[in-house]
Amino acid sequence: MRPRTAPDYLAGYPPALAAQVRDLIGQDRLAELLLRKYPQAHGVRTDKALYDYVQDIKGGYLRNAGQLSKVAFDSKLQVIQHALGTHTRVSRVQGGKLKAKCEIRVATVFRDMPEAFLRMIVVHELAHIREREHDKAFYQLCCHMEPDYHQLEFDVRAYLCHLDATGHPLWSAAA
Template sequence: MTSPLKYLGAYPEDTRHQVQALLAQDRLGDILKKRYPNAHGVRNDRALYDYVQDLRDEFLRNAAPIDKVTFDSKIHVINHALGLHTSISRVQGSKLKTKHEIRVATMFRDCPIEFLRMIAVHELAHVKEKQHDKAFYKLCTYMEPQYHQYEFDVRLYLTQLEHSGTKLW
């Protein structure tokens, strides 16, 4: 009996079969480790804030400022969330003030920089584009041309992690 590949449900059947075969041969982790040999050095919330802020400054200079960026242990990938972008609006006097916060699942504290970049780009894109539509993904690929490959590889990693129960980095 084969287990369902819940993180790869939207991919073509032949892709899912290839992943299933790699899992059966216990090779998926080795392939990911070879492609992404090292974990990133963003170890704390301040470093994460600086990393995301640098991306924002490079690609979204005219976008609203990001007020807070943190690793969040309450985000569970089981709920299909790798990170969250929240906007909090408050009335201050006669003005409406909006604060933007980005939270990244703590499990991505130990992952390749490409995975962290994909999540950061995804959450930053929500500052300008709220829905996961064509404009949203166009903005993601503008900020990171390899966005779709990294997203697929994150899904492979989550599949590997669920299958083996051990982290690669």
């Protein structure tokens, strides 16, 4: 069995920017910058609270997008699929009707992050309800729901690099 390599969270960014993040981690300054910008973790702890949180955002921007059948934190996401969130659509025939289910799963690593990071991943997965591909329309929808989407995505990726390098989370449920 081949050893797993850690994902390069900054692969799509300019090499100079990725090097700057790695330098900040090496100097032990990235944690301080992130904590100053995002001082505390959010209070969404349960799957029910996450469902309500997602429904609030969905209700504000995607009212006509159909019902979500399940929203949950998933501890297997990051390990198995190298994903931070997933959205699935399942259609089945039940009797003479076509039933569709839409689910959103969020990696449990987001349980102990700031609300802005949770919002970014939720917005990303909700945008997939309308736009399946990561194209221009997808990112326009993300920015419509969260104007700071691109900065938040970069900050999440920088934090994940910190977490991989140090193994020390910055926020916790007790914070």
